[in-house]
Amino acid sequence: MTNLMKTAILLAVSVLAVFTMSGCSKNDYGSNPPPNNNTTPGSVTISNFSFSPTSVTINVGDKVKWTNNDDVSHTVTSNTGSELNSSLFSKGQTFEHTFTTAGTYTYHCTPHPTMTGTVVVK
Numbered sequence: 001m002t003n004l005m006k007t008a009i010l011l012a013v014s015v016l017a018v019f020t021m022s023g024c025s026k027n028d029y030g031s032n033p034p035p036n037n038n039t040t041p042g043s044v045t046i047s048n049f050s051f052s053p054t055s056v057t058i059n060v061g062d063k064v065k066w067t068n069n070d071d072v073s074h075t076v077t078s079n080t081g082s083e084l085n086s087s088l089f090s091k092g093q094t095f096e097h098t099f100t101t102a103g104t105y106t107y108h109c110t111p112h113p114t115m116t117g118t119v120v121v122k
Protein backbone atom coordinates (compact mmCIF):
# COMPACT_ATOMS: atom_id res chain seq x y z
CA MET A 1 0.00 0.00 0.00
CA THR A 2 1.45 3.34 -0.95
CA ASN A 3 1.52 6.28 1.38
CA LEU A 4 -0.86 8.12 -0.93
CA MET A 5 -3.42 5.30 -0.63
CA LYS A 6 -3.07 5.29 3.17
CA THR A 7 -3.64 9.03 3.25
CA ALA A 8 -6.70 8.72 1.02
CA ILE A 9 -8.23 6.00 3.20
CA LEU A 10 -7.50 7.98 6.37
CA LEU A 11 -9.13 11.05 4.82
CA ALA A 12 -12.21 9.06 3.77
CA VAL A 13 -12.60 7.59 7.26
CA SER A 14 -12.33 10.96 9.00
CA VAL A 15 -14.79 12.58 6.59
CA LEU A 16 -17.21 9.75 7.29
CA ALA A 17 -16.73 10.19 11.03
CA VAL A 18 -17.45 13.93 10.85
CA PHE A 19 -20.59 13.26 8.81
CA THR A 20 -21.80 10.64 11.27
CA MET A 21 -21.15 12.91 14.23
CA SER A 22 -22.87 15.93 12.72
CA GLY A 23 -25.82 13.79 11.70
CA CYS A 24 -26.09 12.61 15.27
CA SER A 25 -25.94 16.03 16.90
CA LYS A 26 -28.49 17.36 14.41
CA ASN A 27 -31.17 15.05 15.77
CA ASP A 28 -30.04 15.13 19.38
CA TYR A 29 -32.11 17.66 21.29
CA GLY A 30 -30.58 16.57 24.60
CA SER A 31 -32.82 17.55 27.48
CA ASN A 32 -34.56 20.21 25.39
CA PRO A 33 -37.87 19.29 23.74
CA PRO A 34 -37.89 19.06 19.96
CA PRO A 35 -39.00 22.15 18.04
CA ASN A 36 -42.69 22.86 18.01
CA ASN A 37 -44.07 21.41 14.80
CA ASN A 38 -47.69 22.43 14.80
CA THR A 39 -48.76 20.88 18.05
CA THR A 40 -51.97 22.11 19.61
CA PRO A 41 -51.20 23.84 22.90
CA GLY A 42 -54.42 25.87 22.74
CA SER A 43 -57.70 24.00 22.82
CA VAL A 44 -61.04 25.75 22.96
CA THR A 45 -64.36 23.98 23.32
CA ILE A 46 -67.58 25.54 22.07
CA SER A 47 -70.66 24.55 24.03
CA ASN A 48 -73.86 26.26 25.18
CA PHE A 49 -73.07 29.22 22.94
CA SER A 50 -69.78 30.04 24.58
CA PHE A 51 -66.06 29.53 24.06
CA SER A 52 -64.26 27.73 26.86
CA PRO A 53 -61.83 28.82 28.07
CA THR A 54 -62.69 32.35 26.94
CA SER A 55 -59.00 33.25 26.83
CA VAL A 56 -56.02 31.12 25.84
CA THR A 57 -52.36 32.13 25.94
CA ILE A 58 -49.91 30.54 23.51
CA ASN A 59 -46.49 31.20 22.01
CA VAL A 60 -45.76 32.47 18.51
CA GLY A 61 -45.97 29.54 16.10
CA ASP A 62 -48.48 27.67 18.23
CA LYS A 63 -51.79 26.37 16.99
CA VAL A 64 -55.22 26.74 18.58
CA LYS A 65 -57.98 24.23 17.89
CA TRP A 66 -61.65 25.00 18.41
CA THR A 67 -64.06 22.10 18.76
CA ASN A 68 -67.78 22.66 18.37
CA ASN A 69 -69.89 20.61 20.77
CA ASP A 70 -73.13 22.51 20.12
CA ASP A 71 -75.96 21.29 17.92
CA VAL A 72 -75.77 24.56 16.00
CA SER A 73 -72.92 25.79 13.80
CA HIS A 74 -70.54 28.52 14.91
CA THR A 75 -67.65 30.51 13.51
CA VAL A 76 -64.37 31.82 14.91
CA THR A 77 -64.10 35.34 13.49
CA SER A 78 -61.71 38.18 14.38
CA ASN A 79 -63.35 41.25 15.90
CA THR A 80 -60.93 43.37 13.89
CA GLY A 81 -58.62 42.30 11.11
CA SER A 82 -58.71 38.92 9.42
CA GLU A 83 -56.46 36.66 11.49
CA LEU A 84 -59.39 34.43 12.35
CA ASN A 85 -61.96 33.85 9.64
CA SER A 86 -63.48 30.39 9.88
CA SER A 87 -66.45 29.07 8.00
CA LEU A 88 -69.48 27.91 9.94
CA PHE A 89 -68.55 24.57 11.47
CA SER A 90 -71.04 22.16 12.97
CA LYS A 91 -71.16 19.78 15.90
CA GLY A 92 -68.08 17.58 16.17
CA GLN A 93 -66.16 19.68 13.68
CA THR A 94 -63.02 21.62 14.48
CA PHE A 95 -61.28 24.75 13.31
CA GLU A 96 -57.54 25.21 13.69
CA HIS A 97 -55.34 28.23 13.31
CA THR A 98 -51.59 28.78 13.75
CA PHE A 99 -50.56 32.19 15.05
CA THR A 100 -47.30 33.55 13.66
CA THR A 101 -47.40 37.06 15.11
CA ALA A 102 -47.45 38.06 18.78
CA GLY A 103 -50.49 40.03 19.89
CA THR A 104 -53.93 39.84 21.44
CA TYR A 105 -56.59 38.49 19.12
CA THR A 106 -60.22 38.95 20.11
CA TYR A 107 -62.87 37.04 18.22
CA HIS A 108 -66.56 36.26 18.13
CA CYS A 109 -69.05 34.00 16.39
CA THR A 110 -70.66 35.66 13.38
CA PRO A 111 -74.26 34.38 13.87
CA HIS A 112 -74.00 34.79 17.65
CA PRO A 113 -72.01 37.99 18.35
CA THR A 114 -72.41 37.63 22.10
CA MET A 115 -70.07 34.64 21.88
CA THR A 116 -66.59 36.10 22.34
CA GLY A 117 -63.08 34.91 23.12
CA THR A 118 -59.45 35.97 23.16
CA VAL A 119 -56.18 34.43 22.04
CA VAL A 120 -53.03 35.97 23.54
CA VAL A 121 -49.92 35.17 21.50
CA LYS A 122 -46.66 35.79 23.38
Ligand SMILES: [Cu+2]
Residues within 6 Å of the ligand: 049, 073, 074, 075, 109, 110, 111, 112, 115
Ligand atom coordinates in the same frame (compact mmCIF):
# COMPACT_ATOMS: atom_id res chain seq x y z
CU1 LIG B 1 -72.16 30.77 17.24
